[in-house]
Amino acid sequence: xxxxxxxxxxxxxxxxxxxxxxxxxxxxxxxxxxxxxxxxxxxxxxxxxxxxxxxxxxxxxxxxxxxxxxxxxxxxxxxxxxxxxxxxxxxxxxxxxxxxxxxxxxxxxxxxxxx
Amino acid sequence: xxxxxxxxxxxxxxxxxxxxxxxxxxxxxxxxxxxxxxxxxxxxxxxxxxxxxxxxxxxxxxxxxxxxxxxxxxxxxxxxxxxxxxxxxxxxxxxxxxxxxxxxxxxxxxxxxxxxxxxxxxxxxxxxxxxxxxxxxxxxxxxxxxxxxxxxxxxxxxxxxxxxxxxxxxxxxxxxxxxxxxxxxxxxxxxxxxxxxxxxxxxxxxxxxxxxxxxxxxxxxxxxxxxxxxxxxxxxxxxxxxxxxxxxxxxxxxxxxxxxxxxxxxxxxxxxxxxxxxxxxxxxxxxxxxxxxxxxxxxxxxxxxxxxxxxxxxxxxxxxxxxxxxxxxxxxxxxxxxxxxxxxxxxxxxxxxxxxxxxxxxxxxxxxxxxxxxxxxxxxxxxxxxxxxxxxxxxxxxxxxxxxxxxxxxxxxxxxxxxxxxxxxxxxxxxxxxxxxxxxxxxxxxxxxxxxxxxxxxxxxxxxxxxxxxxxxxxxxxxxxxxxxxxxxxxxxxxxxxxxxxxxxxxxxxxxxxxxxxxxxxxxxxxxxxxxxxxxxxxxxxxxxx
Amino acid sequence: xxxxxxxxxxxxxxxxxxxxxxxxxxxxxxxxxxxxxxxxxxxxxxxxxxxxxxxxxxxxxxxxxxxxxxxxxxxxxxxxxxxxxxxxxxxxxxxxxxxxxxxxxxxxxxxxxxxxxxxxxxxxxxxxxxxxxxxxxxxxxxxxxxxxxxxxxxxxxxxxxxxxxxxxxxxxxxxxxxxxxxxxxxxxxxxxxxxxxxxxxxxxxxxxxxxxxxxxxxxxxxxxxxxxxxxxxxxxxxxxxxxxxxxxxxxxxxx
Numbered sequence: 001x002x003x004x005x006x007x008x009x010x011x012x013x014x015x016x017x018x019x020x021x022x023x024x025x026x027x028x029x030x031x032x033x034x035x036x037x038x039x040x041x042x043x044x045x046x047x048x049x050x051x052x053x054x055x056x057x058x059x060x061x062x063x064x065x066x067x068x069x070x071x072x073x074x075x076x077x078x079x080x081x082x083x084x085x086x087x088x089x090x091x092x093x094x095x096x097x098x099x100x101x102x103x104x105x106x107x108x109x110x111x112x113x114x115x
Numbered sequence: 116x117x118x119x120x121x122x123x124x125x126x127x128x129x130x131x132x133x134x135x136x137x138x139x140x141x142x143x144x145x146x147x148x149x150x151x152x153x154x155x156x157x158x159x160x161x162x163x164x165x166x167x168x169x170x171x172x173x174x175x176x177x178x179x180x181x182x183x184x185x186x187x188x189x190x191x192x193x194x195x196x197x198x199x200x201x202x203x204x205x206x207x208x209x210x211x212x213x214x215x216x217x218x219x220x221x222x223x224x225x226x227x228x229x230x231x232x233x234x235x236x237x238x239x240x241x242x243x244x245x246x247x248x249x250x251x252x253x254x255x256x257x258x259x260x261x262x263x264x265x266x267x268x269x270x271x272x273x274x275x276x277x278x279x280x281x282x283x284x285x286x287x288x289x290x291x292x293x294x295x296x297x298x299x300x301x302x303x304x305x306x307x308x309x310x311x312x313x314x315x316x317x318x319x320x321x322x323x324x325x326x327x328x329x330x331x332x333x334x335x336x337x338x339x340x341x342x343x344x345x346x347x348x349x350x351x352x353x354x355x356x357x358x359x360x361x362x363x364x365x366x367x368x369x370x371x372x373x374x375x376x377x378x379x380x381x382x383x384x385x386x387x388x389x390x391x392x393x394x395x396x397x398x399x400x401x402x403x404x405x406x407x408x409x410x411x412x413x414x415x416x417x418x419x420x421x422x423x424x425x426x427x428x429x430x431x432x433x434x435x436x437x438x439x440x441x442x443x444x445x446x447x448x449x450x451x452x453x454x455x456x457x458x459x460x461x462x463x464x465x466x467x468x469x470x471x472x473x474x475x476x477x478x479x480x481x482x483x484x485x486x487x488x489x490x491x492x493x494x495x496x497x498x499x500x501x502x503x504x505x506x507x508x509x510x511x512x513x514x515x516x517x518x519x520x521x522x523x524x525x526x527x528x529x530x531x532x533x534x535x536x537x538x539x540x541x542x543x544x545x546x547x548x549x550x551x552x553x554x555x556x557x558x559x560x561x562x563x564x565x566x567x568x569x570x571x572x573x574x575x576x577x578x579x580x581x582x583x584x585x586x587x588x589x590x591x592x593x594x595x596x597x598x599x600x601x602x603x604x605x606x607x608x609x610x611x612x613x614x615x616x617x618x619x620x621x622x623x624x625x626x627x628x629x630x631x632x633x634x635x636x637x638x639x640x641x642x643x644x645x646x647x648x649x650x651x652x653x654x655x656x657x658x659x660x661x
Numbered sequence: 662x663x664x665x666x667x668x669x670x671x672x673x674x675x676x677x678x679x680x681x682x683x684x685x686x687x688x689x690x691x692x693x694x695x696x697x698x699x700x701x702x703x704x705x706x707x708x709x710x711x712x713x714x715x716x717x718x719x720x721x722x723x724x725x726x727x728x729x730x731x732x733x734x735x736x737x738x739x740x741x742x743x744x745x746x747x748x749x750x751x752x753x754x755x756x757x758x759x760x761x762x763x764x765x766x767x768x769x770x771x772x773x774x775x776x777x778x779x780x781x782x783x784x785x786x787x788x789x790x791x792x793x794x795x796x797x798x799x800x801x802x803x804x805x806x807x808x809x810x811x812x813x814x815x816x817x818x819x820x821x822x823x824x825x826x827x828x829x830x831x832x833x834x835x836x837x838x839x840x841x842x843x844x845x846x847x848x849x850x851x852x853x854x855x856x857x858x859x860x861x862x863x864x865x866x867x868x869x870x871x872x873x874x875x876x877x878x879x880x881x882x883x884x885x886x887x888x889x890x891x892x893x894x895x896x897x898x899x900x901x902x903x904x905x906x907x908x909x910x911x912x913x914x915x916x
Contacts, residue, residue: 009751009885010681013744022741029733029909033726036914048910055906063744064899070682072291073689080693083319083406084700088707090410090422091355095708097419216673219683284690292683293673322694326701330855338791339851341705346791347716347845352708356701624672 011068021062028055117523117602118618125623136221137623141228142207143521146514148231149203152194153507159187161583164545164576170563177562181248182263184560188251189268193275194235196506197364200371201317202227202282204513205310207521209286211614211621212304214295214630219288223281230278237271250560252361255342255353259334266335269328276321276328279367283317286310295613298632304612305394309374312398316363316370316405324360327353351416358409366405368502369469370398372509373440376462379512380444382610383459384451387636390443397436404433414485423482430480437473441466456608457531461512464539468504472497475550490560493553496546504542511538511589518593519607523620524600530592537585544578604649609641616652669887681889688893692900695863699904702856706911709848720849721915722839723788725779729913732775733905739768740902743871747895750888755881758891762875765898769868776861783850790854794847853912860904867901870894 032051040047061067066074122139132140163184166173175183206224210217218224241247241264249258249265258265290311294303331353333339340346342353381388388394410418410426444466453459475497479485488494519525552571557564564572606615612635617626644651667677674680710717746761787795874890877883883891 012748012751015745015748018741018744018748022737025737026734029730029737032910032914033730036916039916044916048914052907052910056903059740059899059903059906063740064896069685073686076689076693077696080319080696084697084703086406087323087359087700088704091352091704092707092711094355094419094422095349095712097421220687221673280694284687287690288683288687291686292679318690318694319697322697323701326698329859330701330705333855338793339855340791340847341851347709347713347848349708352705
């Protein structure tokens, strides 16, 4: 199962790890679907995202080898994700600020004359 | 003195160039391609300025005018400025500075070039079949509804984006993995720090442009409605996406230019660069900060007050690393042994014109002032001072600095100075006038204007003709040198970075033996070579010479 | 070090380790660009979901959770077979490598097949993006596409009800078994098709790449001394899986 790593081959992921990760991923997928049958209000989205992030981490660390790689490779991915979050955060904040009538309860609705 | 075998005559014929994996040949091809684009964009600019020399129609209709300034902007930004220094000079010089035989991924490098060609063909095709009139920024809703060739142009730009991304990937990996023994990060020439910062932006920002253009194409072709308010969309979202790339893009334009200036000033003043670490780290700081300020292009777009305030504050901070560089360059010049070569003249010019451009960025970053200056000629003048007075001037400095290395010939310095003078006078006449005009309210992209602006437009246009004369003279003497230039020595300027330790032009595989890296700014062992010209090092012989 | 004894070592690298490390960094940089590419779409998703939550809650009912969930499982399993295939190539297990790559490719086909079924369902129900949105309701009384009229200057302009009504008031929309349809429901489908469409294109490219290394594996190109292409194609395939891990809950499981 776990081979001594030949220098040129680098690290070889042990089979139990691979299967264990898949098992966990499948369980978490089931959990993601199952949890939609309960309503946690505003937390729904964050729970779904949290599970997705956990699954993504497993894929990144084990299937994609990041746990056994040089740390800089992981930095590359983390920085790119941070930039995406920056884009979303600021744009979303901006949208919420200038469209008060789009968010229910935020400010009185403005309706244009339909006909 | 010129070596018999070098990269230019190593294999001949179209295929040996079209399918080359040699970074030096790819750099030369990029140089020709980007300078050709500069000519095309420049001619469009002359057409625009000529139209504006008097009120009302002068040489073209209003529709043609819109297409002409769009052509000028799109060609200059996407075909010329973004690729020019990294892909042309960077490709040539970067592996040499690292003592390496090539970049990390030579085939990817060639693909970068061919993607540039493909993107250029789409853009040129779009122009030839009717053009685009949206401005290079493709703002919605006009770009989703106009009848001009938006899809062809944006698809061309999409392809050009990948060319840029692949160059960036190549440079990051090359700098990480192919440094020679002894060259730690803080022993690299500053041009490499600059290219590294640029490459980070290329890799991280360009994909957002890609998705923006894809969304625009989907909007036009499939009617998705993402930017159309009647279908629930938001046109300002386009601006967020567009500027998330396009602001960092301007740092792609200026960072490599600053890298050139650091090297040229140090070498041509025969003085160790002052504040090496500050300059090096400021390149990374500019790359990082550049991602935080995109909203300053959107102050009057309907963006919220909170976002406006945040972006304005951050914009002020991004000026700081640039200023750090300027102070260090001045400190390097102080008590230096300044040789007024053409390269140095352009470098000094850069400090003046980029200084003006950068400072006027602060005017525009100040929220309350920008409300009056947005979309006026003040903005036009600002970005021409930084892109032209910055990047193009630095490109000229770099071309004159590395020309002997690339082609094994020296340039006529006298003509070089005349050309520089014409460019300097012409450039400032053209664009300083526009600061005044803009602050008096002249809007940009306007085909016609009120009588009080006519005098400014006249002066500006005449300045552009002087500038054009300077460029044509420069083109003339550069091409002339290829045929009749004096043979160049290995080290004409006395630099100590590794590219100066191989022949001019370099052999096909750059170095016979991997050289040992020293401090690239230590000139103490370089003495003038009275026989061969240029400089020679007293202890290090240099590999690959003769 | 002599390059003649190492046919895979390119001339500008000193050692195979340096070459492999460089390639790895290169592929991770490329994956970063893909994350940023999709990041823009996730941003559009976030904006519209925040502005029109009722649209998202309503419209996602038209997505089949079973098919989406099956696709998730398919991709996760194909990620396993891909990671295992990389391991097999490192250990020189040629037959196993070929089998695993074939299974991964099969997973890709299964994914695209299910996607095809889903898209067909959308087409049949008229649930298409933007101006093509023409849902076939039980109450198919109104002729024009129900939500808002396209803006007059928009090219495929249909004559629809004049004037635009702002988001939170459902306009002249139909009621069906799924509840009252909010205006601007087509936003959801616009985003759905853009995100899953771009993802599907990447799946196809991945399948092409896997097919290519499958051919090379059959030729016997890979082993412990050289398995780089398998590793790198694998990384790309995992990225495709990664993106779907986020797409699935965000599109199919909104509540």
